[in-house]
Amino acid sequence: MKSPGNSKYVKKLNRMTIVNIIKENELISRQQLAELTGLTPPAITGIIRELIDTGFVKEVGLGESQGGRRPVSLQFNSEAGYVIGIEITSQEITVALADLKNMPTSIQRMKVAMKDPNAAVKELIHIINQVIFHKEHKSKKFLGIAIAFPGMLHGQEGTVKRAVNLGKEWNGFPLKSILENEFAMPVFIETNSKVAALGEKWFGGGTSCENLIYINMGEGISAGIIMGECIVQGSQGYAGQIGHTVMIEQGALCNCGNRGCLETICGIPAILRKVNAELPFIAGEDALKKYLGSGKEIGIKDLLEVAFKEESYAREVLRQANRYVALATSHMINLYNPDAVFIGGKLAMVAEFFREEFREVIASHTFSEVEDATAIVISKLGADSGVIGACALALKKILKTPNTEIFDEIVDDREQKYKG
Structure with a gap:
């Protein structure tokens, strides 16, 4: 017998699988999703309803008929959310904006003194706020922030272990928790070269x-x-x-x-x-x-x-x-x-x-x-590989990690609105 916890995880996994299949196909029907995933039509219907209500999927007309009624085509909505990618080096901060599918845009570089982590993060917060509150971004829903960092980190904590090119002042600095508390959204941090590799895999030659x-x-x-x-x-x-x-x-x-x-x-x-x-x-x-x-x-x-x-x-x-x-x-x-x-x-x-x-x-x-x-x-990807990779890291965590709570939070928000 499955525990409630297992059932919840399976639902997350199914939802993640369906989102990525729709994302990778220009148009697809519910019937095709059922055939590709092995899920029952009622299960597909329930998940698609959630994804439509939360804006991640949209219905875009009728597809080709295989006999009988023409199926309704589904399409991934790349503008349902946005992520912010950041690369930190010893002399500058680079920031980019990405939707849920396409190459990051609006890449900007700013010289920032990085010796003092508190002063540097204060400047970083200011830079992120400039992106979020830009007049062209007012209608955008931001789902997460990812950072390519030039040093070693304590796993999921996102606390700096060592950053030899920034200085010992960064050792033990709780970068992830500071930013999550400031922006009330998930923050993902990874070593810059690992993030750049992910950028090649998602958006580059890899x-x-x-x-x-x-x-x-x-x-x-x-x-x-x-x-x-x-x-x-x-x-x-x-x-x-x-x-x-x-x-x-x-x-x-x-x-x-x-x-x-x-x-x-x-x-x-x-x-x-x-x-x-x-x-x-x-x-x-x-x-x-x-x-x-x-x-x-x-x-x-x-x-x-x-x-x-x-x-x-x-x-x-x-x-x-x-x-x-x-x-x-x-x-x-x-x-x-x-x-x-x-x-x-x-x-x-x-x-x-x-x-x-x-x-x-x-x-x-x-x-x-x-x-x-x-x-x-x-x-x-040139000098932008780190910041592009940071966007890829955020997208991977949001779209391809079942334990990421972002979808759950959005679904919960929708249900609360319906109850209200």
Whole structure:
């Protein structure tokens, strides 16, 4: 005999299944839903009634007849709700808006000092309120907020475990609970590279990939791993931390406390420290030296501009960083055997520029049949991969997780209105 709890879960699961079938089909009938799910017509009718009443599904005319009356066609209403996606980095906050089906829009970036978590979150709350209360969004129903965060988190709590690129002040910071209390809606938080991998799976080049890896090349180096529909987490959420794989024994000290981590070679701060320290002592003429007399340190844009223009010290620095990232990528391929590896982040264009060398390193360190079968793809989501992935995370939690309470809350609201 099924317990009431089990029955409630089964109902949630059935509702989630039906929503996603309707979402994935332009038009579909109740009869087709019954055939695809094995649910009885009365069960289908009850669930569809709820979904129509709550706005997630709409009736849009008559479909093709298979004999007898023409069935009423159903369509997913992508504008029934909206989600807000956010990416946090050490220097800025990026925010985007997405409906329940389409590519996120209205992507905006704002420079924000992140050292003090309380001040940073105060600014974040202001940014979210600007989105919610924008004059064009007054009629929109917001269902959730998701954040791509540059650090490790305590599971479902959304409390910061460690964020080496933001600072120790963030350790233990209850980011999720603060935002949920402020906005009275679900808040989902996940590590940025894992979120970016999800963005590739939902909106990027990975829609047809069963298994994929996303490598983030930016301030830090990290990986997001998708196997089937699942983000690989590891027992404590540390899966994919390739930036803290030791590549050089007794190398430079990393923010994590170890020495010789990949991030100490290939992360943007490490690259710029190396360049600004070494360039004055480089013999002969070099295009990068024109920046020395400007009174400011060389930035990543300066470095990329020179490296892509001509053979130079800048190009050699980036070539070396590229080879180390390629070596780390080969380790990931050997471990997970993905269909594709997507390279994204602020330095993805480095892997694109040195594409042949990147592929050569992988070929030298993987089985030939595995290397041949693994696509290496520069992400077309570009610098927006994190914020787009955050929108994908919110949609996945809302539309594909039976335990998410959002549908229940909306249905309960409807029933209360009817009782009133």
